[in-house]
Each structure stands twice: as structure tokens, then as C-alpha cells.
Amino acid sequence: MPGLDVIVNALISGLLLGGMLALTALGLSIILGVMRLVNLAHGEFLVAGAYAGLFLLQRTGIDPLVGLLLIGLILALIGYPIYRFLLAPLAGKGSEAAMMTMFGLSIILQNLFVLLFSADTRAIERDYATIPLMLGPISVPQIYVIGFAISVALIMAVHVLIARSRFGSELRASADQPLAAAIIGVNVSRVHALTFCLGTACAGIGGTLIGVALSFTPTSGATYLLTDFAVIVLGGLGNVLGTLVGGIVLGVLQSVGGLTLGDGYRDLVGLVLFLAMLQLRPQGFLGSRA
Amino acid sequence: MSVLTTSVPERSLLLHHPFVRVALSGISFAALLAAPSFLPAYFVEIGFKLLLYIVLAEAWNLLAGYCGLVSLGSSSFFGLGAYVTVGLLNHTGSGIGLALAASALVAMTLALAMSRGLFRLRGLYFTVGTLALAEALRLLVVNVPWFGGATGLFVSADLPDVTELFRDAALLLVVASLVMTLATGSRFSVLLRAVRDDEDAASQVGVRAFRVKLAAFMVASALIAIAGGLQAIKLGAIEPYGSFGLQWSVDPLAIVIIGGLGMRFGAIVGAIFFVAIGELLADYPELHVAITGIILIILIRCAPRGLCGLLETALRRTGPTKVASS
Numbered sequence: 001m002p003g004l005d006v007i008v009n010a011l012i013s014g015l016l017l018g019g020m021l022a023l024t025a026l027g028l029s030i031i032l033g034v035m036r037l038v039n040l041a042h043g044e045f046l047v048a049g050a051y052a053g054l055f056l057l058q059r060t061g062i063d064p065l066v067g068l069l070l071i072g073l074i075l076a077l078i079g080y081p082i083y084r085f086l087l088a089p090l091a092g093k094g095s096e097a098a099m100m101t102m103f104g105l106s107i108i109l110q111n112l113f114v115l116l117f118s119a120d121t122r123a124i125e126r127d128y129a130t131i132p133l134m135l136g137p138i139s140v141p142q143i144y145v146i147g148f149a150i151s152v153a154l155i156m157a158v159h160v161l162i163a164r165s166r167f168g169s170e171l172r173a174s175a176d177q178p179l180a181a182a183i184i185g186v187n188v189s190r191v192h193a194l195t196f197c198l199g200t201a202c203a204g205i206g207g208t209l210i211g212v213a214l215s216f217t218p219t220s221g222a223t224y225l226l227t228d229f230a231v232i233v234l235g236g237l238g239n240v241l242g243t244l245v246g247g248i249v250l251g252v253l254q255s256v257g258g259l260t261l262g263d264g265y266r267d268l269v270g271l272v273l274f275l276a277m278l279q280l281r282p283q284g285f286l287g288s289r290a
Numbered sequence: 291m292s293v294l295t296t297s298v299p300e301r302s303l304l305l306h307h308p309f310v311r312v313a314l315s316g317i318s319f320a321a322l323l324a325a326p327s328f329l330p331a332y333f334v335e336i337g338f339k340l341l342l343y344i345v346l347a348e349a350w351n352l353l354a355g356y357c358g359l360v361s362l363g364s365s366s367f368f369g370l371g372a373y374v375t376v377g378l379l380n381h382t383g384s385g386i387g388l389a390l391a392a393s394a395l396v397a398m399t400l401a402l403a404m405s406r407g408l409f410r411l412r413g414l415y416f417t418v419g420t421l422a423l424a425e426a427l428r429l430l431v432v433n434v435p436w437f438g439g440a441t442g443l444f445v446s447a448d449l450p451d452v453t454e455l456f457r458d459a460a461l462l463l464v465v466a467s468l469v470m471t472l473a474t475g476s477r478f479s480v481l482l483r484a485v486r487d488d489e490d491a492a493s494q495v496g497v498r499a500f501r502v503k504l505a506a507f508m509v510a511s512a513l514i515a516i517a518g519g520l521q522a523i524k525l526g527a528i529e530p531y532g533s534f535g536l537q538w539s540v541d542p543l544a545i546v547i548i549g550g551l552g553m554r555f556g557a558i559v560g561a562i563f564f565v566a567i568g569e570l571l572a573d574y575p576e577l578h579v580a581i582t583g584i585i586l587i588i589l590i591r592c593a594p595r596g597l598c599g600l601l602e603t604a605l606r607r608t609g610p611t612k613v614a615s616s
Contacts, residue, residue, distance in 0.1 A: 038414045040362075089591060095414055096360055097594065100547065101587050103362070107540060108583035111576040222536065226422050264433040271426035278419050279407035 005137040010255045016144035018251020022244045023151035024206030025231035031199035033238035034175040038099045041106035043221025049204030050211030075204030076197035083196040113218030123215040147209040159240040230274040322460040326453040341459035347557035348466040349510035350542035355552030357506040358486035363420025366427045367397045369534035371515030372522035379447040390519045397515030398508045428534035442529025550596030
């Protein structure tokens with residue numbers, strides 16, 4: 001049995017990593033909630049964000065944390081044409097068509113990453129990723145704390161955007177009643193485009209943070225897609241703050257799983273939780289009908 | 291719930307007379323069994339791969355095309371079949387036939403056990419659930435020490451040569467074809483389509499939607515598991531990243547979308563096309579998958595009924611009298 005300080009450390013890093021997971025899961029969640037689209041390329045957007053952070057640092061020397069908003073903007077700019085040219089024409093053709101299009105995109109991106117950037121495992125190397133932050137017996141890498149703070153701030157910002165702004169009310173209207181929203185003059189297609197860009201930006205920024213805190217490969221995306229789904233199941237779809245709670249709960253559970261069963265079981269914990277939730281409490285997924 | 295295809299019962303391009311059909315099927319099966327005796331070794335290899343892909347695609351088409359269950363978890367049953375088959379061959383000394391049958395049974399049991407969670411939430415969540423199942427099984431096999439970890443297991447029993455495996459695969463294809471004939475031509479086919487097109491309406495008129503979906507899911511899982519077992523015997527060794535690899539979920543999907551979702555000959559046409567591209571691009575596996583993705587996106591957008599759909603439309607346009615609607 002590991003010592004108490006090891007356990008506390010693991011729980012705290014799980015909590016902090018969970019906050020970063022929540023940010024990426026938010027990207028998946030709002031696209032699913034508003035557009036009813038299972039974005040199967042979500043994991044690849046996340047990995048794209050990590051590569052963006054890596055190359056921004058290598059080519060221009062801009063620190064990925066300073067460039068986070070720029071990375072978000074880049075991912076949003078990648079997201080817009082994908083919505084405009086791949087998803088928008090499929091409106092009204094059923095949700096499977098859009099989902100499988102995103103699946104096609106995900107395998108294209110995954111293999112493009114391998115072709116362009118090689119299959120190597122990468123990490124964005126910064127001092128703050130390795131230097132620990134000490135607080136008594138607790139020591140976690142600084143990036144965990146920084147990443148958690150940034151993630152929580154961005155999640156709060158998205159929450160305020162959706163709950164308070166005019167765009168937010170249009171977004172909620174489009175999510176609940178797309179037809180009725182269109183009738184009262186909401187440009188649903190525009191809302192969808194912006195939602196998709198916001199979703200890819202969240203995935204990309206979260207991906208950069210994860211790329212600094214952990215390592216990534218061109219094929220990491222699938223794991224994060226499923227982990228993020230587990231977060232959404234735990235937190236409830238369309239619930240921004242619930243996503244944060246779900247992310248933290250999953251992060252801690254993953255740490256517990258890694259600590260008790262071995263590190264290889266970390267990801268398995270999320271998947272088993274997800275499948276168990278489907279069996280036992282699927283209403284955690286969608287408030288209304290699926 | 292909307293589906294990619296329309297509800298029009300599909301019309302086969304071939305002759306409709308039952309006798310002609312049976313005769314044609316018999317002749318093609320005999321030709322298949324005889325083929326490995328005089329084909330060059332390379333073509334027997336390719337032929338085995340093609341047969342395996344057709345079986346996987348038929349199973350996927352049964353689920354997605356005829357029952358509306360878009361699965362991304364074929365690899366869970368493929369890998370399960372591989373591990374069960376190899377385990378039985380190594381530890382009980384049972385014959386190949388028995389091991390394959392057992393793997394089918396185990397796959398059906400897993401399908402039954404997972405059905406409650408996977409079917410409770412409809413449509414898109416089935417897809418994500420099956421994807422999670424495949425990933426969970428792979429991680430389980432990697433981490434639990436019994437299964438040889440990431441290095442996998444070797445088959446210690448004597449292995450049949452590829453000619454024999456080709457015949458086994460041909461036999462499996464016959465079983466799959468019979469299943470598909472039942473699923474597309476019997477009373478059950480009406481139930482399947484009813485559930486696919488509008489589950490609520492089907493339930494209202496007394497269709498037990500859950501059972502219909504479960505039957506399709508179990509049958510498809512069994513077929514996929516046997517295919518996985520055959521592939522494992524062919525390779526003589528299994529490891530989690532190969533047997534539970536995402537490609538076993540992606541390829542059947544791609545084949546059916548290319549050939550024609552919910553079309554009777556979609557699996558065969560798609561598999562031939564897919565294997566041909568695979569051989570052309572054999573030296574560039576990443577490029578191959580990327581190109582597959584591009585083809586998928588284009589076909590979903592422009593030809594949701596795949597190559598078979600395009601062919602049918604073309605035939606109807608050029609010769610409306612020849613292909614009379616049946």
C-alpha cells in the first residue's frame with residue numbers, strides 16, 4: 001500500500017487533470033447538445049491543438065500558454081470550413097450522415113498526422129511541466145495547477161457566454177427547439193457554425209494543455225474522445241458546470257484506478273464507468289429523449 | 291429516427307427467379323471451393339482476405355443497413371473471437387471447428403450482456419457505446435496478465451494451410467449469405483426495416499423492437515467473432531493492437547458505405563473495391579486509410595446508397611424497361 005502522501009498527491013493530480021479533461025469534454029458536449037452531432041473527430045481536434053502548441057513553440061518560440069487564445073482561434077478557423085463545407089450540406093439528411101462524415105474526417109486527420117508529423121510520441125517541453133509545485137508533502141507539476149486554473153476560467157467564461165449573452169440565448173433556443181428558434185428569427189445555421197467553432201476551439205486549447213502536461217501521439221485522439229464521453233455522461237449533457245464536475249470526478253477516479261490497479265488501468269476506468277452508466281443510468285446522458 | 295437510406299425495399303440487380311438464384315449461388319460456391327486448387331498463392335491470400343472482409347461487411351450491413359444500428363465496435367467481437375479461438379486451440383486441444391463455434395457463442399453472450407445498455411439509448415449512443423466497448427476490451431486484454439499482455443499469444447497447435455482456410459472462409463461466407471437472405475427476404479426483414487425506420491411506430495403495432503435488434507446484434511457478433519478466429523488461425527499469433535485494432539471496426543463500415551448501405555450486394559461490391567484499393571496502396575497504409583476517409587465523406591454526401599445505388603440509378607436511367615420494378 002502506497003504511503004498517504006502518494007495517495008493525496010495522486011488524488012490532487014487527478015483532480016487537476018480532470019479540470020483540463022473537462023475543458024476538452026466541453027467542446028464535445030456543446031456540439032452534441034446544440035447540433036445533435038456526435039463529433040467523432042473530436043479527439044483529432046484535441047491532438048491538432050497539441051500539435052499547434054508544439055509547432056508554435058518550435059517555430060516562433062511563443063510559449064504555448066501565451067499563445068493559447070491564438071491556438072483556439074486557429075482551431076476555430078479550421079472548424080469553420082469543416083462546418084460550412086462538410087456538415088451544413090448534410091442538414092436534414094439525418095444525424096448518422098453527419099456523424100459518419102466526422103468519422104471519415106477523423107481517420108483522414110489521424111493518418112495525415114502520422115504522414116506529416118511521424119508516429120512519434122511528442123510532448124511540449126516547458127520548465128513548468130517538470131518543476132513541481134511544493135506545498136508541504138504535496139507536490140504536483142506546476143502545469144497541472146496552471147492548466148486547471150486556465151480550464152476552469154475558460155469553462156466559466158463559456159458558462160457566462162451561454163447563460164447571459166444574446167448569442168447564448170440564441171444557442172439555447174436552437175438547442176431546445178431549432179424549428180421554433182428559426183421561426184422567431186434566430187439564424188440557426190449561424191448558431192451551429194459558431195457552436196462548432198467554439199467546440200473545436202475548446203478541444204484545441206484543452207489539447208495544448210494536455211500536450212504540455214502529458215504526452216501525445218497522432219492516434220491519442222480516440223482515447224480522449226471516449227474519456228470525454230465518459231465526462232459528459234457523468235456531468236449531464238448541456239450542463240456546462242456539470243461537465244466541470246464530471247471531469248474532476250473522472251480525473252480523480254482515474255487516479256484511484258491507476259493507484260490501486262496499475263497505471264495501465266487509468267483509461268479503462270473511464271470506459272468501464274461509461275458502459276456501466278449506459279446500463280444503469282442513461283438519463284445522465286440527455287435530459288430529453290435521445 | 292432518420293437513416294441514411296430510404297425505406298424502399300431494395301431491388302437486386304440480378305435475376306429474380308428463385309431457381310436461377312439458387313443455381314447461381316450453388317455454382318459460385320462450387321467455384322469458390324475449387325478456386326484455391328488452381329489459383330496462384332498470391333490470389334489465394336487476397337481471396338481469403340476478401341472473403342473475410344465480405345463476411346465482416348455483411349454483418350455490419352445487417353446491423354447498420356437493415357436495422358439502423360451503426361456500430362463502431364466490430365473489433366470487440368473480432369478480437370474476442372481471435373482470443374477465444376486461440377485460447378481453446380492452445381489449452382483444450384479442440385478442433386478448429388469447435389473453437390470457432392465456441393467463439394461465436396461467447397460473442398453472442400457478450401452481445402446479450404451489453405444489449406441492455408447499448409440499446410437503451412437509441413441511435414448515436416449505440417455507436418459511441420460500441421466504440422467504448424472495443425476500446426475497453428483492448429485495454430483489458432493489454433493489462434490483464436492472462437492474455438499475454440501487449441505481446442499477445444502464439445498458436446501452439448498445428449495450423450492448416452491457407453488453401454484450407456480459404457475453404458473455411460468460403461463456408462463462413464455461405465452462412466453469412468444465408469443469414470442475409472433470411473434477413474432481407476423473410477418476415478424478419480420487414481420487422482428489421484420497421485425498427486430501423488421508426489422504432490416507436492413499430493413498437494406501437496406490436497413489433498418487439500428490443501428483441502429484433504438483439505437478434506440482429508447477436509447474429510452479427512457471432513459472424514464477426516468467427517471471422518476473427520479464422521484470421522487468428524491464419525496469422526498463427528495474436529496481439530491486442532492487431533486483433534482489437536480500430537481497423538476491424540473501420541473497414542467493414544467503409545466497405546458497406548462504399549458498396550451501398552442496406553443494399554443486398556453492397557458488402558460484396560464494396561469489399562472488392564476496398565481490397566483492390568488496399569492492394570494498390572499496400573506500400574502506403576496511412577495514405578490508404580486517409581483516402582478511404584475521403585471516399586467515405588464524398589459518398590455519404592453524394593451517393594448515400596454507394597456504388598450499388600449509383601449502378602442501380604444508372605441502369606434505371608438507361609434502360610427503364612430492362613429493370614422493371616419488381
